[in-house]
Amino acid sequence: MKAESETRENPSMDFEWTEDQQAFREAVRGFIERNVPPDWEEVAAHGPGNEELTRQSRLFCAALAEQDLLFPHWPVELGGQGADPWHQQILAEEMWSAGEPRGAQYMNVNWIGPTLVRYGSEEQKERYLPPIVNGDAIWCQGFSEPGAGSDLASLRTSAVLEGDSYRINGQKIWTSYARLADTCFLLARTGPDRKSGISIFLLPMDTPGITVREIPSIIGEGDIHEVFFDDVLVPAGARLGEEGQAWEIIDYSLRNERLGIPRYHLARKALDRAVATLEAHGDFADGAVRIEAARAASLCEASRAAIYAIVSQRAHGEAVGPEAATARFATVMAERAVAEFIVEHLPGALGTGDPFLKMHHQRGIVAGIASGAAEIQLNLVATSVLNLPREPR
């Protein structure tokens, strides 16, 4: 076997972080430590969209923007630094495992901003981009409806053109951050066709006719809402892209979101913390406890490896294919195993015992539900990765 290492042009296969990547991670960690308040864990444990967290997120994101850490992965022409996908992943890992001090604004930098740049009118870009890049915009995502969850294309909220305005009627549900949001990225039906009858509207949340009702949830305050639209009039200029273009735009928007939140990173951090607590109390000697802890760790690292394999593809300029669904499901398995370990062996953490572990547990509940149900991920794997014959419709 002749070695070709000397002649290869593109370095590959390195399972260690580069010095640059390590330095970036340290910089992000250091920034978080300096910029979250001392009672941050307590604040974060009250829910990802709670009022205090949202208030602090505006200060935090503005400071991030000043340090060029709000959207380093955006292309240079959009004001970013064109950082590679590994930097984006490192940033996401550190933010999420710190309780996501960006609050709702992680959506802005991940997909709302880039989508506005690509599909927005000049007027829309002028209006909405400055607050996003300054770290001071709260958006909510008006997608799910009582009758349209996994089957998003069955949504019924309607937008009817009347002169130069649309009249919007309908209801959204499970909408995160809705009560404190400035703007809604709303999907509404402008035609009868399942997918090509859907359009996107950028809707200021103070428009008359919008009612937001918070739904109490285990996740904490400010996370889940119902939003009602009663004869809401919005100028035609609030439509993003063409009528019926929503499906194409969302496909673009969520392309970078397909790996989902790096939950494996927080899950592993929570597991390490739970083990340290058990150890400190002399409760980690039992073989049965150790077996379950290691099992949870193995699922965290399995998920991390599957995700990193895809980030690696992206770093080589390859498109993310349906394998992202495989990695997403691996993450759900990891999140679940860690949560179950803590429920069984450190139940006090879910009360006043440890706000950080409580926060992990609360946010982990939705791992297999939010941003595409786990079963939908399995459907994608079955159809597009394993190429199984399709189910009858």
Add this chain to the structure above:
Amino acid sequence: MDFALTPDHVTLLDALEGLVKPFTTAPIGEVPFALGNDELEAALVEGGFLEIAREPEFGLVGAMLVVERAARLPFAVEAANSAFIGPLLGDEVQRPVCVAEHDRLWQPVRYLADGATLLVLGENDTVSTLTPSPGSVLADPDSLFAYPMGFLARDEAALAAAATDLDGRQVRMRANLALASEATGLLRAALASTIEHLSERKQFGRPLATFQALRHRLAEIHVRTDSLYWMTLRAAGLGDPGEAALAALHAQESARIAVYDFHQMMGAMGMTLEHPLHFWSYRLKALIGENGGRGRQARKAAQLLWQK
């Protein structure tokens, strides 16, 4: 951080693919459960594939790729321990290389036969070798496991093994990488074979693979198998005992879950010897008990992770 294979690794896989091509079809019918193939074994040895980890540009990742590919074949060949642990044993390695826990020596050991190298993993990371006296290894021709299994007579197993100065952590790490790599190949082959059958066999007027009750289970096994591949590759690349233990644990957990499902979904076809499923599934079953078994593996992983 970069998970892409090097050009060397790609070349290795291409060469390997050519080598295994004549051995990809499973013989069916009246063949032994523990189906070996001397020709395949000789080709792997002569091609230097079991020595690949000795070459710095291929390393343990090279061994992982070789073992994983070979494990997808229907034939059982002792490649894993030779490829991973062989380089620690000097220039002349007496194959097959077998590994057993000190307190499970009386259990059947994969590939154990007269003349084999048997490494005994002791407590406190010690490694000893045991050279069975001629004729003292009993083969188990009735074993359901689809590997050649041998075991020592009880009085032989009680003999003191010769101490070595091998680093027990290194041997155990490599044994875990060997296990995880082999399990990855077995899971892949069994899954592919199950998918093929369920995509063809029709019941209620449509292929079985169109039923969601089966689709989701196949997809879940794929999630386990795919993530196992990447975590084993990473553990091999890092050469980290903790990561290797986690990979082996994930392999054993996944084997336990998947093997039952393979046979359940395949129905009677997976039980009859007309179908090759048992070659892969019963090898996976043997691996569940390897390196101390799933539970002990997990306890050792916990020790490596949290009590350094």
